[in-house]
Each structure stands twice: as structure tokens, then as C-alpha cells.
Amino acid sequence: xxxxxxxxxxxxxxxxxxxxxxxxxxxxxxxxxxxxxxxxxxxxxxxxxxxxxxxxxxxxxxxxxxxxxxxxxxxxxxxxxxxxxxxxxxxxxxxxxxxxxxxxxxxxxxxxxxxxxxxxxxxxxxxxxxxxxxxxxxxxxxxxxxxxxxxxxxxxxxxxxxxxxxxxxxxxxxxxxxxxxxxxxxxxxxxxxxxxxxxxxxxxxxxxxxxxxxxxxxxxxxxxxxxxxxxxxxxxxxxxxxxxxxxxxxxxxxxxxxxxxxxxxxxxxxxxxxxxxxxxxxxxxxxxxxxxxxxxxxxxxxxxxxxxxxxxxxxxxxxxxxxxxxxxxxxxxxxxxxxxxxxxxxxxxxxxxxxxxxxxxxxxxxxxxxxxxxxxxxxxxxxxxxxxxxxxxxxxxxxxxxxxxxxxxxxxxxxxxxxxxxxxxxxxxxxxxxxxxxxxxxxxxxxxxxxxxxxxxxxxxxxxxxxxxxxxxxxxxxx
Amino acid sequence: xxxxxxxxxxxxxxxxxxxxxxxxxxxxxxxxxxxxxxxxxxxxxxxxxxxxxxxxxxxxxxxxxxxxxxxxxxxxxxxxxxxxxxxxxxxxxxxxxxxxxxxxxxxxxxxxxxxxxxxxxxxxxxxxxxxxxxxxxxxxxxxxxxxxxxxxxxxxxxxxx
Numbered sequence: 001x002x003x004x005x006x007x008x009x010x011x012x013x014x015x016x017x018x019x020x021x022x023x024x025x026x027x028x029x030x031x032x033x034x035x036x037x038x039x040x041x042x043x044x045x046x047x048x049x050x051x052x053x054x055x056x057x058x059x060x061x062x063x064x065x066x067x068x069x070x071x072x073x074x075x076x077x078x079x080x081x082x083x084x085x086x087x088x089x090x091x092x093x094x095x096x097x098x099x100x101x102x103x104x105x106x107x108x109x110x111x112x113x114x115x116x117x118x119x120x121x122x123x124x125x126x127x128x129x130x131x132x133x134x135x136x137x138x139x140x141x142x143x144x145x146x147x148x149x150x151x152x153x154x155x156x157x158x159x160x161x162x163x164x165x166x167x168x169x170x171x172x173x174x175x176x177x178x179x180x181x182x183x184x185x186x187x188x189x190x191x192x193x194x195x196x197x198x199x200x201x202x203x204x205x206x207x208x209x210x211x212x213x214x215x216x217x218x219x220x221x222x223x224x225x226x227x228x229x230x231x232x233x234x235x236x237x238x239x240x241x242x243x244x245x246x247x248x249x250x251x252x253x254x255x256x257x258x259x260x261x262x263x264x265x266x267x268x269x270x271x272x273x274x275x276x277x278x279x280x281x282x283x284x285x286x287x288x289x290x291x292x293x294x295x296x297x298x299x300x301x302x303x304x305x306x307x308x309x310x311x312x313x314x315x316x317x318x319x320x321x322x323x324x325x326x327x328x329x330x331x332x333x334x335x336x337x338x339x340x341x342x343x344x345x346x347x348x349x350x351x352x353x354x355x356x357x358x359x360x361x362x363x364x365x366x367x368x369x370x371x372x373x374x375x376x377x378x379x380x381x382x383x384x385x386x387x388x389x390x391x392x393x394x395x396x397x398x399x400x401x402x403x404x405x406x407x408x409x410x411x412x413x414x415x416x417x418x419x420x421x422x423x424x425x426x427x428x429x430x431x432x433x434x435x436x437x438x439x440x441x442x443x444x445x446x447x448x449x450x451x452x453x454x455x456x457x458x459x460x461x462x463x464x465x466x467x468x469x470x471x472x473x474x475x476x477x478x479x
Numbered sequence: 480x481x482x483x484x485x486x487x488x489x490x491x492x493x494x495x496x497x498x499x500x501x502x503x504x505x506x507x508x509x510x511x512x513x514x515x516x517x518x519x520x521x522x523x524x525x526x527x528x529x530x531x532x533x534x535x536x537x538x539x540x541x542x543x544x545x546x547x548x549x550x551x552x553x554x555x556x557x558x559x560x561x562x563x564x565x566x567x568x569x570x571x572x573x574x575x576x577x578x579x580x581x582x583x584x585x586x587x588x589x590x591x592x593x594x595x596x597x598x599x600x601x602x603x604x605x606x607x608x609x610x611x612x613x614x615x616x617x618x619x620x621x622x623x624x625x626x627x628x629x630x631x632x633x634x635x636x637x638x639x640x
Contacts, residue, residue, distance in 0.1 A: 079576065157568075222576025224603075234613045241616070299571040
């Protein structure tokens with residue numbers, strides 16, 4: 001630890017790492033992007049991603065600020081349940097495996113999750129869905145940008161705005177050049193870095209601060225963290241599961257991957273990605289339990305992970321933490337930029353504003369969208385409005401309302417667009433009421449309950465029989 | 480589409496600006512610490528009643544020296560039950576894992592440092608509220624998983640047939 005400032009890294013070393021990473025990732029993105037000739041190449045990597053890359057991108061994209069910063073935050077706030085409960089978010093990937101296989105079969109020519117909602121449920125539901133998607137995408141994008149700033153501030157004391165601006169700049173840069181192909185390739189490398197780095201940090205932590213001393217300190221001075229009947233933590237548990245399910249089931253980040261994966265790879269890739277992801281929040285969350293023993297009480301709960309790791313491992317450890325967390329943030333930020341720009345390009349611009357746009361025109365617009373999203377995200381990140389956990393769980397109120405409409409929409413012919421739209425809209429409203437009147441840890445649960453009830457009622461009363469062929473929308477040739 | 484060479488130059492320039500940007504005051508903050516005399520810090524809490532056992536303690540200005548936050552069960556601090564080192568030059572500290580009860584906090588009085596006393600009440604949600612939401616969540620999750628698996632298996636069978 002730096003004697004003068006109390007930070008593990010000097011600000012100049014922190015900045016040097018950012019610049020080196022930035023140059024490396026952007027150059028890699030440019031190199032991979034040379035193969036992109038059409039909009040389909042850029043947006044869906046030519047629909048030809050193999051099993052190894054597919055599983056790695058599923059896992060790495062799900063390892064994000066959530067896992068590396070919010071899992072320790074929630075462990076610091078909710079104790080053992082925060083850590084275990086967070087790992088249950090792996091269920092999102094695991095349960096999406098059959099959905100991904102179904103999506104690939106039903107929509108071999110599809111592009112986005114918005115396509116599905118529009119074709120399956122019609123315009124009204126599509127509008128509700130797009131609003132939910134945009135709120136969620138910005139919530140996640142902003143949380144990732146914020147996490148970059150928080151990371152650098154926690155490790156080097158560097159101003160939040162510099163770290164935040166740097167990570168956005170880097171991810172926009174290489175996504176702009178390389179599209180989904182670059183995103184998936186960098187995800188593969190980032191997944192390897194994350195797994196090795198997280199294991200190293202946990203190993204050194206247990207070696208330096210014994211499990212016994214951590215347990216004794218928490219038991220004596222922070223007993224609630226070890227209490228398995230901790231009320232707020234119990235309330236949080238299923239909320240987190242539904243939040244994770246809602247994030248994955250609705251988001252174009254995961255749909256675009258399902259559509260980009262080769263043949264029957266999607267099912268196996270999501271299943272393996274989920275199983276690989278499962279232990280990671282346990283490891284990252286455990287780090288937070290050592291904070292009291294080390295005398296670390298962070299200014300903001302979301303800074304606890306990097307602060308503890310840097311304290312235990314010193315300067316080299318801080319560099320490892322930086323590389324791991326920065327990789328995790330980048331692997332999600334790039335995916336989200338690519339997927340959201342696809343949604344804007346395909347669902348709003350192409351299908352709604354300019355149906356006659358040529359392939360090259362869409363490719364150009366897609367890149368402008370990435371740039372625009374980066375700038376808007378940067379503006380939202382400027383004021384540090386909430387902790388990462390609180391910000392993310394606000395989005396939980398929105399996304400959890402989509403779980404049942406998506407699942408039933410993929411398998412059930414009877415659910416109509418009216419009920420799907422009502423389920424998503426009223427579910428979201430209920431979740432927001434819960435968020436503001438009870439706490440962030442019930443928003444997704446309430447949202448999903450109301451949405452499920454409306455979908456159930458819709459199924460019971462409907463006589464509709466949806467024709468699955470309508471989902472296989474053929475592209476009109478454009479030049 | 481932005482031209483690649485122009486964009487590359489802009490990105491390189493922005494990275495350079497980032498590299499040259501002036502670091503936060505954090506690095507130089509506390510070296511002249513002991514020269515400050517009798518700073519009376521104003522302590523505040525993020526809430527007076529915590530339902531989750533965690534909360535944020537804030538001071539009104541960046542610390543000028545190493546500081547310690549003291550915790551007691553009584554307003555007169557006749558017995559200090561815990562002490563927490565203040566980290567770096569941050570103006571906030573998040574504490575966690577507190578059981579139900581009344582807690583008082585102040586900065587440890589040492590040369591040049593004093594503060595007001597703040598009071599916090601921790602009152603966790605009742606068990607019935609927590610269990611109700613837990614079992615509702617469990618039930619809903621079970622419904623979702625059973626629905627998904629049943630529909631998926633049935634659809635696969637139909638496709639094979």
C-alpha cells in the first residue's frame with residue numbers, strides 16, 4: 001500500500017495500465033474487424049461462432065461489474081447470502097440454454113430480441129419491450145462506465161471521471177472497428193484472464209488472511225453477515241435470481257449470441273457458460289468478508305472488492321485486480337454496446353424509420369449507433385448517482401417483467417400481444433413501486449409476480465393459436 | 480461511418496489527454512496533515528434507521544490526518560464497543576453487519592480532530608416479512624422452471640415426431 005495516499009497504485013501507474021490496455025484492445029478490434037464485409041458479419045459475426053468461443057463469450061459477458069464489484073458489494077451488505085445468492089444468477093445462463101436452442105430453430109434469419117417480440121406479439125408489446133430494453137441497456141452501460149471509474153479510484157485514488165471516460169473510450173473504440181466478431185474474440189481472452197486472476201486473488205487472500213481470523217472478526221463485530229436468517233438477505237435471494245433471469249431472457253446481448261452461434265452450439269454453450277460462471281461470485285464475494293479483519297471500511301460498498309484485494313496483495317495484486325476487473329468490464333461493455341446498437345439499427349431504424357436501407361447503409365448506421373451510445377452513456381455516468389448495486393437493481397424492476405412473456409412466447413401459441421404488453425407494463429410498474437417503497441432487493445420479484453399472474457390469466461382466457469412460421473421473417477434483398 | 484485513420488488519431492489523442500490528466504487531490508492529500516489544528520468534523524449518517532444493518536457515515540470535509548471512528552451503545556461513550564480506521568482521504572465510510580439496536584458514532588478525539596455524535600437505530604425487517612417474500616419467490620421460481628422444462632420437452636417431442 002502507498003504510504004502517503006493509502007492507495008495501492010500510484011495514479012500514473014493506473015493511467016499507464018489504462019492506456020496500454022486501451023491500445024491493445026483497440027488494435028485487436030481493428031485487426032478482427034477487417035473481415036467484416038456485410039451488416040450480418042458486423043452484427044452477428046456471420047452466424048458462424050463455434051463452441052469454444054461461444055461458451056467463453058457466454059461466461060465472460062456474464063462476468064461483469066456485477067460479478068467483480070457488485071458481488072463483493074452485496075456480500076459486504078448481506079453477508080453469506082449475498083455471496084451465495086449472487087452465484088444463483090448463473091441460473092439465468094443455464095435456463096437460457098433451451099431457449100437459445102429454440103430461438104435458433106424458430107428464427108434462423110432473426111437478428112434481435114426485438115424482432116421476436118414484434119413478430120410474436122405485435123407493435124404494442126414491442127413498444128413496451130423496447131422501452132424496457134433501452135432502460136436496462138442504459139442502466140447496465142452506465143453501471144459499467146461507473147465501475148471503471150470506481151475501480152481506478154479505489155486502486156489509485158485517480159479521479160472517478162478519468163477511469164470512467166477511459167473504459168468507455170476503449171470499448172467504443174474496438175467495438176466500432178470489430179463489431180460482434182471483435183467482441184466475441186476479446187471475450188475469449190478476457191474469460192481466460194478473469195478465471196486465472198480470480199483464482200489467484202482468492203488463493204493469496206486465504207494464504208495471507210486465514211479463514212479463522214476472518215470468521216472470528218465478522219462473528220464478533222458484524223454478526224449479521226453470518227446470520228442465515230438475515231431478513232433483508234432472505235428477501236434479496238429470489239429477487240436476484242429473477243433479476244438475472246430477466247436480464248438474460250430479454251436482452252439482445254444474449255439473443256444476438258444465440259443467433260450468431262453455429263448450428264446446435266447454443267444449448268451447450270450457454271449451459272457450460274453458466275456452470276463455469278457459478279463459482280466466480282462466490283470467490284469474488286468472499287473477498288469482501290475479509291474487509292473488517294483488514295480494517296477496510298470503504299467509502300462506497302461497491303469499492304470493497306478491489307480495495308481488499310489491493311490491500312492484501314500490494315502493488316502486484318492491485319495490478320492483477322486491475323487487469324481482471326478491467327477485462328470483466330470490457331467484456332460486458334463491448335457486448336452491450338454491440339447488442340444495443342444492433343437493436344437500435346435493426347428494430348428502430350431499419351424496421352421502423354428506413355425499411356429500404358441498404359446493407360452498407362445499415363452497417364454505417366450501426367457504427368454511428370455505437371458511437372452515439374458511448375457518448376450518451378458517458379453523459380449519464382458523469383454524475384455518480386447511486387451505488388452499482390442500487391442502480392442495477394433499479395433495472396431489475398423492468399427486466400423481470402419480461403421473463404414469462406418471453407418463455408411463453410417461445411413455446412405457447414395462446415398468449416396474445418395484449419396480455420404480453422400488459423404483463424410487461426404492469427409488472428414493471430409494480431417492481432418500481434416495490435423498489436421505492438421497500439427496497440432494491442424486492443423490485444425484480446414483485447415485477448415478475450405481477451407479470452406471471454397476468455400471463456397466466458391471459459393463457460386461461462385466450463383462444464388464439466399463433467403460427468410459428470410468422471417468426472421466420474425473410475429478409476428483402478437490398479444492395 | 481467515421482474514417483478509420485481520423486478516428487484512430489482522435490482515439491490516440493483522447494488517450495493522451497487521459498494520460499496527462501491531472502490526478503485527483505488524493506495523492507497529495509494528507510502530507511501536511513498534522514499542521515492543521517482543531518478541525519471539528521461534522522458527522523452525518525445516510526439514514527437514522529437502517530432496515531438492512533448497513534449504512535454510510537460521512538464527514539463534511541476530506542480528512543487531514545489519520546482518523547478513527549468510534550462506536551458505542553450509549554451517547555456518552557462510557558464504553559467504546561468498536562473502532563474503525565478511516566480510509567484514505569475519502570469523505571464517506573460504509574459500515575455493515577449490524578444487529579438490531581441503538582448505536583452512537585463519533586470521531587476519536589485526538590490532537591486536532593473532534594466531531595459531533597450521531598445516532599443510528601438498526602431495526603431489521605421482521606422474519607415473517609422476509610419468509611413471505613422468500614416462499615413467494617421460491618414458488619414462482621418453481622413454476623417457471625417446471626413450465627420451461629415441460630414446454631421444452633413437449634416441443635422437442637413434437638418436432639421429432
